[in-house]
Amino acid sequence: MPQRQHDDPLAWFPEDLENPEFERLMPENGDIDNFVKQHLRGKIKITQLRKFFDEIVSIERKLDKPDFNLDAELALLIPKVKFARARGLCPEEFVKLISKIQKGVNEDGGNKIEKFKNARKILEAVVAYCKYYGGG
Template structure:
């Protein structure tokens, strides 16, 4: 069974368009981060060969969690550093979903890249992450509309 899953992961990695995260920079935001960069990222993530992977409802769960953390941070900004380990736990949740073939490795890489830029001493890095993910989700819905 593990060989089948590993073979699927190898196939998935080899057949996916390459995700370029180099322009997703939260510290030195460019004017097109929430526009062209988010759009290109969404298009790459949407371009999967399986209709059962990266469903918008699955990705929306992660966005909803990001929104939940934003609300907690806005209510208690002094607790930001306490929340941060739980925010970064999104990586584990996405990895689990990848193991169940609900998201692909491009989405795993995107989440890891984005959460890796959230800094403990810079609350604005989290807000930039949230805004980028919001823009990404908007474009994602355009590139991968609901399938019936």
């Protein structure tokens, strides 16, 4: 039986990362805040979140280099997050979030760099809300 959208913890994730509705995503009691409260609070340490956010920031710093391969760098995040999951360091919903980010940036069409920068903002908000709710 197919999963209904309201059962999907990431139903809120923008279909178009080039034009996300930040006014819906970012505020208190917005989609990201609710996602963190329901699926990440108490289930992931802030150090683990920072590790992945720092990787995203590192990728962002390399975007203007001519030999840089954004697709390859994002693809490397998937085995890293799955390894963290296997070690019990993050919940499945975080694995799905990183996967959605990777797929959303790599979708055909649009400006990949703009999509990546918007995905970074989304992950930054996730980290901030986790920290707000006492992520350790």
